[in-house]
Amino acid sequence: MSTVKEPLFGKSKDELTQLSTDLGLPAYTGGQLAYWLYKTDVDSFDLMTNISKKTRALISEHYVLGINPPVSVKESVDGTKKYLFNAGNGKFIEAAYIPDGKRHTLCVSSQVGCKMGCLFCMTGKQGFQGQLSPGEILNQLRSIPERALVTNIVYMGMGEPFDNLQSVMKSSAILTAEYGFAISVRKVTVSTIGIIPAMKVFLEESKCNLAVSLHTPFEDERRKLMPVQNVYPIKEVIDTITKYDIGKYRRVSIEYIMFKDVNDTRRHVNELARLLNKVNCRINLIRFHSIPGTPLESSSEETILDFQKALNAKGIVTTLRASRGQDIEAACGLLSTKELVKKKKDSNLITE
Amino acid sequence: MKTKLKLTKVKIIRQREIAPGVFVLSFIRPWDFTAGQVVGLAGNENDEARLYSIASGELDEEVDILYNINPEGKLTPWMAQLNTADTLWVSEPFGSFKGDGEPAWWIASGTGIAPFVSMFRTGLHKNKKIIHGGRDLHSFYFNEIIEPELKENYIRCCSRENSPEVFHGRITQYLKEQTSLPTNEKYYLCGSAEMVVDARDILIEKGIPFNNIISEIYF
Structure with missing residues (x-):
């Protein structure tokens, strides 16, 4: 009988040390493994040259590396790349690599699909197929050719990060650890629609940046766009954030997609200013990238620029995010592996 | 990981399996709520609470929770084994998914x-x-x-x-x-x-x- 071997990639240095001593190996083997896993691009036990052959054989008897290259890549005319990963069991996820001058951002997924059902998001339309492990999240960085160029990581791909809190906390800890990828906490942002209990844990236990998808300051409008509003209202999300010391080291940004005649009026500017009065944050305005069957449209460029100006005039730093990778469906809200999910379902039906 | 919903202990007064793997768990109503709201449930005070909609009426003396066993979860297989007089940790009701008198x-x-x-x-x-x-x-x-x-x-x-x-x-x-x-x-x-x-x-x-x-x- 064959048993599935556990992957090493995605384990913390402490865990690697523990499993080494459990195998009767010296504790420092954990540190050696962490080095090969997180500091190099080695993708085979055979290449871990400072670990003896015998030790490597013993480890590989019990574990696999868990590093898997993307199965395909699409490149946009603007240089953005979208990578597709097979996370096993018919699970597919996407990550977007967005180079921009000196800043190279990687947008990673935290779940296969999403349960949140926001009206404007393509990922939501495929439903939810599963959680990603810390290793599957980190593999999106480890396995792409641009790995060494990446300066910023944003958890803004498929899924709601705070619906998979443990994997997100653990992967972001390895991203920012000295023994790990050693990326500054200021360069890592986790984006949420505001799942309050998990957000509190994050704000207490992580130093990474936070982004909140707000999209309208009015409760009744927001519940039509984002079902989560029924459970965790935006006002409570913002009140919660104000209780933490924000702004000195950690940045909070508010994500705001501009929908024509829905959330782009002066009334919205005024209410946003009132709602965000006590929060040290900035607003990122995002153009809406239309998805099939949506009743929503993007606001005009003129309206968006006016909206930005009005918010800036109220003292809220407001930027407009460039739309990147639209031609390869890598732009905000467009990541989806729905077709692959459907294919998998269809093939199951045939073989059933 | 610590829970961030404030939980209080309640005593279960009844548990019924109404369909295979589907249960209704009841406890005496400790608070007022609005029909459509949810509560957080957990096995221990420090566990992460999961959210469930209340299935009983606003004026009923008992609160009913309808749930099915999620074999991959921790909470529901445990909940399904509870009996009368066992205890469960519950948050106050919250949420704005509320009905009204309109068609x-x-x-x-x-x-x-x-x-x-x-x-x-x-x-x-x-x-x-x-x-x-x-x-x-x-x-x-x-x-x-x-x-x-x-x-x-x-x-x-x-x-x-x-x-x-x-x-x-x-x-x-x-x-x-x-x-x-x-x-x-x-x-x-x-x-x-x-x-x-x-x-x-x-x-x-x-x-x-x-x-x-x-x-x-x-x-």
């Missing part, structure tokens, strides 16, 4: 019927249509109280089994076959992300303004 469609899959059962038991069902989706004929929880009152306005969509009482197919198929859905009424959706998202797309395609669609997703 509306209540659309649910599986245990997503719970908030509508709460609204029903609170007396808000008079001018409502309930569409409930389930796999098997025993999936229509609380049909014994809904059917006598709503009669033809209670549609059971059964995907795996058939009988004269049910529509054979999924909720989405039922909605697709409707030729004149009122566009000025409210549509409340509750259940899995997949059902809510698909049903919402169909309603929008059929001309229902998205402003009239209110969703609650179980996550």
Whole structure:
């Protein structure tokens, strides 16, 4: 009988040390493994040259590396790349690599699909197929050719990060650890629609940046766009954030997609200013990238620029995010592996 | 990981298995709530609470929680073993998925019927249509109280089994076959992300303004 071997990639240095001593190996083997896993691009036990052959054989008897290259890549005319990963069991996820001058951002997924059902998001339309492990999240960085160029990581791909809190906390800890990828906490942002209990844990236990998808300051409008509003209202999300010391080291940004005649009026500017009065944050305005069957449209460029100006005039730093990778469906809200999910379902039906 | 919802201990007064793997757990109501709201439940004070809709009426003395066993979860297999006088940790009720007296469609899959059962038991069902989706004929929880009152306005969509009482197919198929859905009424959706998202797309395609669609997703 064959048993599935556990992957090493995605384990913390402490865990690697523990499993080494459990195998009767010296504790420092954990540190050696962490080095090969997180500091190099080695993708085979055979290449871990400072670990003896015998030790490597013993480890590989019990574990696999868990590093898997993307199965395909699409490149946009603007240089953005979208990578597709097979996370096993018919699970597919996407990550977007967005180079921009000196800043190279990687947008990673935290779940296969999403349960949140926001009206404007393509990922939501495929439903939810599963959680990603810390290793599957980190593999999106480890396995792409641009790995060494990446300066910023944003958890803004498929899924709601705070619906998979443990994997997100653990992967972001390895991203920012000295023994790990050693990326500054200021360069890592986790984006949420505001799942309050998990957000509190994050704000207490992580130093990474936070982004909140707000999209309208009015409760009744927001519940039509984002079902989560029924459970965790935006006002409570913002009140919660104000209780933490924000702004000195950690940045909070508010994500705001501009929908024509829905959330782009002066009334919205005024209410946003009132709602965000006590929060040290900035607003990122995002153009809406239309998805099939949506009743929503993007606001005009003129309206968006006016909206930005009005918010800036109220003292809220407001930027407009460039739309990147639209031609390869890598732009905000467009990541989806729905077709692959459907294919998998269809093939199951045939073989059933 | 520590919980961030404030929890208090309650004593279970009853647990019933109403269908294979599906339970109704009851405790004495410790607070007031509005039909449609949720509570956080946990086995220990420091556990991460999971959210469940209340299924009892606002004036009932007992709070009912409808749930099914998620074999991959920790909480529900444990909850299913609880007996009278065992204890459970519960948060205060919260959430704004609330019904009102206006005509509306209540659309649910599986245990997503719970908030509508709460609204029903609170007396808000008079001018409502309930569409409930389930796999098997025993999936229509609380049909014994809904059917006598709503009669033809209670549609059971059964995907795996058939009988004269049910529509054979999924909720989405039922909605697709409707030729004149009122566009000025409210549509409340509750259940899995997949059902809510698909049903919402169909309603929008059929001309229902998205402003009239209110969703609650179980996550």
